[in-house]
């Protein structure tokens with residue numbers, strides 16, 4: 001029992017049973033875990049499927065597999081997650097970057113690229129994936145990222161260093177430590193799931209920080225707090241972009257209009273779900 005092929009045969013059924021994965025997903029996860037302990041890619045593993053592996057990497061693989069079988073998200077088991085084509089460190093102190101959040105980045109970038117040296121603010125940066133991607137994709141931007149949690153801020157700083165970019169990190173609950181500073185673009189992926197939502201009891205979210213996921217008032221309390229304050233931190237014609245839940249687009253648009261933003265627009269993610277709403281400050 002020591003070639004990748006034998007490990008696939010031995011462990012895939014247990015992964016399928018325990019985590020309700022199909023065979024393809026189970027085999028992929030095993031290859032991902034083996035790839036990590038052997039520092040090789042999945043193409044290498046397929047080409048070397050019958051090679052014998054050493055005891056030490058197998059023991060390390062079994063440790064990671066055990067954590068995965070206990071339900072830990074694969075991103076935390078690996079300590080990393082891909083976002084916008086790059087790898088970010090993640091721990092249970094930060095939300096695992098989601099593919100749908102790439103929409104928020106895309107919308108910020110289309111605005112960013114037509115501005116000379118835009119000042120961008122990312123609220124509740126978590127792993128830093130949004131802020132860091134924005135600097136990498138739009139090097140002319142000056143990006144500030146705020147985060148309330150010490151431990152998340154440390155991960156975000158580490159991710160910025162790993163990617164060789166400068167982001168100004170500020171410890172702050174939303175705008176509280178920012179004085180009267182103003183920006184051209186303010187983005188946020190705040191917590192927006194309602195307390196008690198059954199989705200919180202399923203899969204990866206059970207292991208993620210509740211503070212990054214859950215918000216009072218049917219998931220809208222933090223969005224409301226942010227939108228109300230964003231107004232005084234945006235320059236004229238500045239853009240505010242918010243990620244939100246599948247059924248919150250109308251509430252977010254109403255809120256934006258109520259505080260004085262004009263013509264809010266909601267965009268769907270790749271799954272066809274209303275996911276990001278944006279609006280500009282009136283003149």
Ligand code: GLN
Nearest residue numbers: 189190191192193212213
């Ligand atoms: N989109 C995430 C989920 O539904 C939630 C992320 C968030 O609350 N910002 O799992």
